[in-house]
Amino acid sequence: EPEVTQTPSHQVTQMGQEVILRCVPISNHLYFYWYRQILGQKVEFLVSFYNNEISEKSEIFDDQFSVERPDGSNFTLKIRSTKLEDSAMYFCASSDTSENTGELFFGEGSRLTVL
Amino acid sequence: ILNVEQSPQSLHVQEGDSTNFTCSFPSSNFYALHWYRWETAKSPEALFVMTLNGDEKKKGRISATLNTKEGYSYLYIKGSQPEDSATYLCASSSVYSTLTFGKGTMLLVSP
Numbered sequence: 001e002p003e004v005t006q007t008p009s010h011q012v013t014q015m016g017q018e019v020i021l022r023c024v025p026i027s028n029h030l031y032f033y034w035y036r037q038i039l040g041q042k043v044e045f046l047v048s049f050y051n052n053e054i055s056e057k058s059e060i061f062d063d064q065f066s067v068e069r070p071d072g073s074n075f076t077l078k079i080r081s082t083k084l085e086d087s088a089m090y091f092c093a094s095s096d097t098s099e100n101t102g103e104l105f106f107g108e109g110s111r112l113t114v115l
Numbered sequence: 116i117l118n119v120e121q122s123p124q125s126l127h128v129q130e131g132d133s134t135n136f137t138c139s140f141p142s143s144n145f146y147a148l149h150w151y152r153w154e155t156a157k158s159p160e161a162l163f164v165m166t167l168n169g170d171e172k173k174k175g176r177i178s179a180t181l182n183t184k185e186g187y188s189y190l191y192i193k194g195s196q197p198e199d200s201a202t203y204l205c206a207s208s209s210v211y212s213t214l215t216f217g218k219g220t221m222l223l224v225s226p
Contacts, residue, residue, distance in 0.1 A: 004158070035216075043159075043204065043216040056213050058116075091158070101147050103161035104214075 002026040006092050006107035013082055014115055021077045021110045023092030031095040032075045033104065034067065036060070036088040043091070049075065082114045117141050119207050121217035128195050129225055135191045136220040138205030142186035149214065150179055150190055151204040159204060162190075195224040 005024045013019050025032050034046040047057040047067055054067065066078045075094075079086055089111050093104040120139045128134050140148065147166045151159040163172040168183040176193045192199055202219040 042218050043206075045213050045215065048213065058213075101164060101166060103149065103164050104151075104159075105161070106151075106158040108156070108158045 002105075004092055004094055004105050004107035006090075006110050008110055009108065010111040010113070012113045012115065015084055016081050019079045019082055019086075019112060021079075021090050021092075021112070023075045023077070023107055024073055025075055025092065025094030026096075026105055027073070029094035029096050029105070031055075031098060031102070032067075032069070033093040033095075034077045035091045035093065035106075037091070037109075038085075038088045046077070046090075079112075082112075084114050087112055087114045117207055117209060117212050117215040119205060119215050119217040121203075121205050121220050123220060124218065125221040125223070127223045127225065130196060132195050132224075133191065133193045134195055134222065135189050136203055136222075138188045138190070138207070138217055140186050140188075140205075140207035140215075141209065142183055144209040144211055145183045145186070146208045146210050147214075148181055148183075148188050149206040150188070151206070153202045153204055153219070155201075162203075192222075195222070197224045197226050200224045 007022045032049040037043045045058050047061045048055045064080045068076050089109045091109045092107045095102040122137050150162040153159040163179045165181040170181040178191045181188045202221045204219045206214045206216040208214045
């Protein structure tokens, strides 16, 4: 069964370092998303991506964050200069239709720990 | 950002018990309601996506209902099994807002 894969599963980094989280969405999906969950809190929307551009982003997704689909298969989230409060589980998701009516297929998440 | 609330926060039942959880969301400009099942160390898995008032969906022993006028959805599990133990996430979107998740209901089913 097709699945969304994410790497790394866990990354530990020093504050101020750049981090890139990678995702391989399901191949025929067109809509891509990043969510995050800080420990004990809700799953929060970061950004959605369609047709090679950001379609929507949340207040969390500031200038420190960027997304890219460099080669037609990977979908990456870059955090330019990590802060302690960026420590969270980051989930990639994809869908074959808009998230409002189509189910999201999630990866298993990348746990980011910023020291 | 929508205010999506789930209750209870956690639930512990015995195998064979039937159970239900609630998700409440803003009814104005409602667009869609999603339920996801999230087992520890795995990825959240979609159970249902519902858009119409009065929708009822079923998958095996799990079913869900939707009331968009009053802003709530119920998830029912009939005859709970230990493998049903997971966190059940609800998420709602409006015409003006992207999908917003609740905090989830953590279900533990003891043999």
